[in-house]
Amino acid sequence: MAPTIAVGDTIPDGRLMYLDENDQLQSLSLHSIGSGKKMVLFAVPGAFTPGCSLKHVPGFIEKAEEIKSKGVSEILLLSVNDAYVMKAWERTYLENKHIKFLADGSAAYTRALGLELDATDAGAGVRARRFVLLVDDLKIQVANIEEGGNVTAISSADEILKAL
Template sequence: MVENRKAQAPCVGDAASGSNSKIMPCPDTRPPQFKPLTCDTDDEKNFPFVEVLGPDKTAKRFALGTRASFAVERFNKKLVDAVRPVVCVQAYKEGEDPVEFGPDAPLISKCTWDLRVVQEAPFEPIGVGDKIPNGELSYLDDDGKLQAHCIHDLVREKRVVIFGIPGAFTPTCSVKHVPGFLQRAEEIMDRGVKEIICVTVNDPFVVKEWEKTFPNNKHIKFLCDGSATWTKKIGLELDLIDRGMGIRSRRYCLLVDDTVVKIANIEEAGGLEVSTADRIMQDLETSKGS
């Protein structure tokens, strides 16, 4: 958008000074007003750029021919990393209906472009060699206060095992999956693993109560992805809406070394076979994760 600001001319004359100059009012100092840049703006014709209104409603200028998807990245990299959006772009003139284009459309018109996120594209399941996406996982501390961990802070410059479960208090998770990691936690950490993290799609209050059912736990960090935001980013969400459980997580176990996935054991169905503590221990012993 173009910013229209009135010139800040000095006030002329001063009643206290006795000057004979005519006293002129100071200019209007209200905040600048914004309006769309139209294709017909004469004073912009000599400048090869387009004005783009981004998803966060701020405006930036881009060279003619810039791809819309590139513009979105520059506008809000955090948004792109978070949801991998499918982008719908619109070119519009005041008084006319907008024309829509896909994310690879070149910004070739001096109209105003409006970039909108219209849907989330599904992510491919994470695999060996992929960099773990960043995000936040929450938990309740010992004082009952809500806290959050940045995922990259948890996995940067160290080896970490992350295993995911559909939800707290579910039978398989409570009776088999988590107990398996409790039993073999020290062996796993003896193989150079600094953290063992259990990620579940539940709110922190539920998970805090669930964690209390494992009083002998010393090594597993229970973290929450309540809305499955991060779980979707690694492509491992599980649709259990028909069962009244909403979006959950597939069972998986990842070995992450300095943000890069070295082992990705992901369950294809509802069973518990490849994402167990026994399996990750076997992989570590055979140096699969080196």
């Protein structure tokens, strides 16, 4: 299925959930956090999965300061999981200081982007495709969207750094 979101589009607003430092459930509006700012939004098919946990997320953690040095205000990680799973996953990365782990529990935001992945055959239901977006003042500047769920060819931290 072809994505519906593309370079030049305004990123849709959406509320994503997270647990704050006191483990209180919070919601975040992408338009509120991104208006007038540059942000990187990347997504993975699932928390605690090998490709996501061992390669994709660690690459962004390792390169976060370099990404932010290029004028990026926010680095946001999206996954179709609940906020409690995302917080538990975030806590496994002790070195993370810059990435917000955001939950799209019902995949509503992922569907609004047109970037859902049907992983029903793998027992996982609807998930987010692996992607990275560079958004500047709510306009998509770069949309690197993977074709397969296990590939990080164009959605890595290194690839978004090339675009910055």
